[in-house]
Amino acid sequence: MSGDHSSSVISAHVRQVEALLEQRGLLDDGEIDRRIDEFAAGGTPANGARVVARAWVDPGFAERLLADANAALGEVGLSMSGGLQEQRLKVVANSATEHHVVVCTLCSCYPIALLGPSPSWYKSEAYRSRVVRDPRGVLREFGVELPAETRLSVWDASAESRYMVLPRRPEGTDALSEAQLAGRVTRKGLIGTALV
């Protein structure tokens, strides 16, 4: 597993390449840091929460979101195009019979535009290696106790797609506005390591 990115050999290599690109005028001074900052700037779990709240109040939107998430995001003014290329988004919906949880076992792929920077536990080797093998046990450690008959579905972001969980709408929230509903959605709920 590539869990440790602190290798001084790799860091030195990256700095050397960056310096060469700057020398040859292919990169402005500090451009990489600036691009990373721009990419991360709009990313916050509030975006994902807004998508979920819309899906809860608008079944048509929910259907479009599950069928083609990238297209549906445009309806709420969001996109997955913040990086060099648009990333495909796959939204998976929890139900009374199935619970989804997302991981990137190979590194730490994550929908930053919708969820912001990932939490440290998401990048830990413990989470990445254990949740594919024993999701029920890992969820229990997160305080999520699911009925034995609930099917568990783990999604490994091993290629180019990013994933977000559409949690179930909590009971007794019929009177809440869309904005109030968005306030109930947590980052862990969007990864699948918490209920909402």
Added chain:
Amino acid sequence: MTTGTDRFAPGDRVRTRSLDPAGHTRLPRYARGAVGVIVEPAGSHPLADDRARGRVGSAQTVYHVRFAAADLFGAGDHTVTVELWEDYLTPVEEDAP
């Protein structure tokens, strides 16, 4: 926009490669040599293994492939859905009726 190769359809059974490559791959070790089911295509991209070696290949379809945990780990009642390039997959012939 590149077009996919689309060799497999949802519901097809596939076996993943068991080879342990010398360099970068996106076929996780736990999912090697296992039989799973195609869920749906997930876009079309050049093989990551080639890109990591500085080779430019043509785009091929990437699929969500679902595995029963018991087939991967020998235990567990959950499923794991992995995103895999077509190159990693070979068809599993259905038994004749």
